[in-house]
Amino acid sequence: MRRLGGIVAGIAVAVLLVTSVTTPSDAARKRVHVRTKAFDGFWSVSIVTRAGPCDPSYRYPARIYFGRVLQADNDFSYQLTGAVSGKGAISVTVSKGGQSATGYGRLVGLRGGGRWSAAGGQCSGFWSAFRRR
Numbered sequence: 001m002r003r004l005g006g007i008v009a010g011i012a013v014a015v016l017l018v019t020s021v022t023t024p025s026d027a028a029r030k031r032v033h034v035r036t037k038a039f040d041g042f043w044s045v046s047i048v049t050r051a052g053p054c055d056p057s058y059r060y061p062a063r064i065y066f067g068r069v070l071q072a073d074n075d076f077s078y079q080l081t082g083a084v085s086g087k088g089a090i091s092v093t094v095s096k097g098g099q100s101a102t103g104y105g106r107l108v109g110l111r112g113g114g115r116w117s118a119a120g121g122q123c124s125g126f127w128s129a130f131r132r133r
Contacts (some may be wrong), residue, residue, distance in 0.1 A: 039064045039084050039107050042072050045129040047094075047101070047116060052123030054101075060094065062129070090114070103127050 047058040061072035062080055069082030069092050082092030088107040093100055101123070105114015110131040117124040 037066060038086065039088065039131075040066065042132045043112075043129045044132055045092075045127060047103070047127045048125045049123055050125040052118065054118060054123035054125075058094075061132075062092075088112070 041064060043062045043064060045060045045062050047060070049056050060078065060080060063070045063072040064084055067084050067086070069080060069084060069090065071078070071080045078094060078096035080092065080094055082090060082103075084090040084107060090103075090105055090107055090112065092103045094103075099118065101116050101118045103114055103116035105112055105127065107129070111129065113126065113128040115124070116127050
């Protein structure tokens with residue numbers, strides 16, 4: 001019986017050690033949260049077409065909230081979805097009138113930019129963004 005108690009105690013200690021190693025600490029969770037929030041706020045995004053029959057330029061307001069890219073206003077004529085990492089890598093999809101375009105790039109501080117292409121590849125270009133205060 002004593003041996004069984006020792007085995008159970010040993011397993012309990014092993015489980016505790018594994019749990020403490022694999023569970024992120026509060027400090028680690030806060031660091032990820034702070035990095036993700038670094039880009040939170042309202043942004044103005046300019047999209048410029050360099051190839052294809054799409055309109056030459058577009059401008060959309062955007063909001064980043066906890067690393068998610070969202071529409072900034074109640075204009076439901078388009079859909080804006082995406083995500084930004086704690087290091088600023090961003091991917092976004094804009095959909096309007098049955099068409100969509102996807103953009104990739106990076107945010108650094110109060111600015112950002114990258115490339116985009118429309119579904120099917122008929123249009124492409126670049127985008128830039130700045131954070132509104």
